[in-house]
Amino acid sequence: MHGAIVDVLLGGLLVLTAATATAVVLTRNAGRQAIVLSAYGLLLGLLMVALQAPDVALAQLTVGAAVVPLLVVLAISRCDREVVRRRRRRRRPREEQR
Amino acid sequence: MFAVLPYLAAGWIFLIGCYGLATSRNLVHAVVSLAVVQSSTYLLLLAVGWKRDATAPVFGDISPGAPVVDPIVQALTLTDIVVGATVSALLLALTIQVAKRHGTIDPEEIRSLEQDSGDDDGQ
């Protein structure tokens, strides 16, 4: 009886985690992807708690749900700026090419 | 089905991450997809070490001798998470530099370096 509850909980979390992983990959907009990635990290952390791994869950929550998505956001903001600048320069051919 | 569900979930996450990598048009997206691939190994490891009706391997509240899940895979996963995050950070740093030097982060626009070296076949 107790086992059945655990099974349902774990099964549900597993399916949800796999679905969120799919969502992370299919979110092609990198800015939005960071948010989905954070949610995925959170969910994975919860799954780890359910799998009786509190140490790992703590690491996953701090790293996977916070630090890595933050790095992604920071990287995107810089990359976008660089890409926009290059495009602007291409549009104005009078300016030097390289 | 339940006996293999976590393994299949990990396999799915692995392959979907690979799909993201193979079809990505944005290098940041590619690095995130790679992080998804790595996360599948966390799940696989923990699933292998999980034991029914056992608790976390911390003897604060429970007495030594109580059934606990496998601590080895947890230690491995911990290392794996650190390594994964580290690699992601490094690859993102490289992506920023690619954006600066190439002005794009679409892998389609920056193909292999093969063309740079000229296509001379020396004959």
Added chain:
Amino acid sequence: MTGPRTARLLFAVGAGGIGLVFVLAVLRLPGFGQPHHPYGARAVAAAVAQHTANAVGSVTFDQRGFDTMGEEFILFAAALAALLLLRQLRSEEEAAGQRHDYGPEDVFAGVRLMGFVMLPVTLLVGGYVVVHGAISPGGGFQGGVVLATGLHLAYLAGDFRTLERLRPLPVLDVTEAMGAATYTIVGFAALASGAGFLANVLPHGRLTDLMSSGTVPLLNVAVGAEVGSAVVLILAKFLEQALTKDRRAEA
């Protein structure tokens, strides 16, 4: 061979093959939740014998402490790499740390208050997690990350300048290297005492005492210092990239 179609085709073929052999293998895996874990059982027994209440901590810092040393230096190398790869080039002329897209005026007062309140709490929690790694979940790694991210609440609360005052990067640079060095030095010290490399030579204490489990708390603190500094360094480099404008952009 151009175009995304090639990549899709290759992926489809590869994924088909990998999926097939993966499923074939998984069907032979021991079922999820099975009770047979020989190495795990031995590790738990060894943890109890070493008076380390957190068996994961015992595996990470004592039984398989060598892996953790490698992991430690992976992080060390990654922080070096971040410094190296995101260094300011002379040609780039970036006005680092002077112009930022966001200043304190852009942040709601409520958020700033939250930041101020949360900052000391987070640092405290981080410190606690580091020190108690041997007896409760967590440890040097998790605590180090909490400390590092906690520090960045200062950014939420104030601005980049407050944050910069809180984290003098050259000092952290040295702290990081010291943390990493300490791990190897503990290993060599055990060697010098006549035991094996990284042997847990300190007295073990009682199972749930803070100072139990020999070298485990020591290594936890070393790792905490290393991880905390490394994460701050990496975040700092990324923040610098994201938040500094350069003159070329405005020209």
Added chain:
Amino acid sequence: MTTMASELTGVLPAILIAGPMLGAAVVMIAGRVAPRWFDDALAMVVALGSLAGGCWLTGITGGGRIVEWIGDWQPRHGQSVGIVLVADRMSAGMVVIIAGLMVAVLTYSWHFLEEVDTTYHALLLCFLASMTGFALAGDLFDAFVWFEMMGVVAYALVGMRVEEPRSVHGALGFGIVNTLGASVSLVGVTFLYARTGELNLAAVGRALRAAPTDRLVTVACVFLMSGVLVKAAAVPFHFWTADAEAVAPTPVCALLSGAMVALGVFAVARWWWVVFAGVVDTASMRHALVVLGAVTAVIGGIMCFSQRHIKRLLAYSTVSHVGVFLIGVGLLNGPALAATGLYVAGHACAKAALFLGSGVLLNRFESVDEHELFGRGRALPGTGLIFAVGGLALAGLPPLGTWLGKTLLEEAASSAGATWVVPIILAASVLTGGAVLRVTARVFLGLGPRPEDAGKSRGEQPEAGPFRMLQIVSLLGPGSVLLAASVALAAVPAVRSGAATAAAAFVDTPAYVAQVLGLGSPGPAAAAAEPVWTGSGVGFGLAAAAAAVVVACLGIWAGSLPVAVRRLFRPARVVITGLHAVHEAHVGEYVGWLMVGVAALGCALVF
């Protein structure tokens, strides 16, 4: 005194790994205030220490092993909770190669990349530690940790010249493909842990052999091997190689090409004999590895010959020679393994010398393009000599180390009934040697018709400061010493018998398991017949070198041949154009090819 020495020997493996790590941390702490020469000197002392330690281990291991349990977690009744390091003569030999190349590279780097000095030294020492760790690891997950550390350090080193667009791009592709490979490997490790509940190589192998085997083990083998084959740059896992090595700083190229790639093949061998031998079907594994090696050797050779960017050319020649390594390991027998060990050592010397030589060109002329440099190398006769000897070494000219390895490998292949690989090995030698000799003739002698874009510079960034005569010693010295070492490999008979003992101990699985797990004495080391080279081997080597010269001449003067003869080359042109098109890919396609490779290997072994 003797007891102290033996005590020290017992803990030497851990010191060889942790020492460079401590060195890296100290460089970072002190480098802030200390002058540049301090970084150079400290790194050099550590590398020399590693070299001495590696040589010492190689000498004393003989047919046995030094087993060190970290943290004193010695096994009881064959079971332990700790991590073990195992030095046998083969892994100690790898340490010698790694540390030797590191010494050469540090000498070369004495005046190198002054902008990034301290970090560069710390990263090099981390690279040394991780490669040593990978060579000595006796534990699956520990090996994974070193594997990842090698990767992280290498991505940073490859991409460190951030002002170069191609450099950061090459590093990123390298990073993504290798990390994916590591994940694939980790899946294999997890499968083995799930089945056996062990991570120690010997314990896993013992548990697998004690129980009936099934597909799970085969699939685990496929995943585990695929990951290291990415590091080894086997086709189709090799796409990162040329991109990374064409753009990496020259010293890093020498390390990647000479040592890291060989470690990938080393891991295949180690894991096969300790874990999978007797569990996974030997015939299908042999078939898979030898075919993979043959394909790699040929494709790498063709790609190598059709390059004009010298560092790219050398990178593809590495791919080609990895194919030869894989054939040697894939024959799955002791004599072939001994030959492969010698070949790996010979190749490391030659390839590192060539890369360092190309670095001299880069620093002098700011170009490594064969056409642009046409005739300009006349000013650098020393470098030209290194290129000429290096090219002949790749072609397998006696009495160079590569020749000895190659001729013994050909003997072993023939006696194992795989005569068909002999022409493949020959093709790899002739194509890669011919390519380097072609470069030598054009750049250093100015032979053949003058290319259209001769004399121009595409503007590669030089890596060292202004070129000074003083630097020549530090730039050329390591190359000449490496080539001399290559000759010594073939000339000193003890090397040959040493390699034979090493291989015999390496393939002796029961002895390995017994000694690592402390299950009784392993018994006397297996006797190994000393490999002998024959007169026909010498003749064959001379013929291969001559063929390489002919191919080089063809490369130079093909344009002046009669039309009827040139028409014969048309199919070759089609093949080359096709291969180049495949290699003009992007990261997504690299990933796709990797997956196809894993799937192919999987289907070959499982069905």
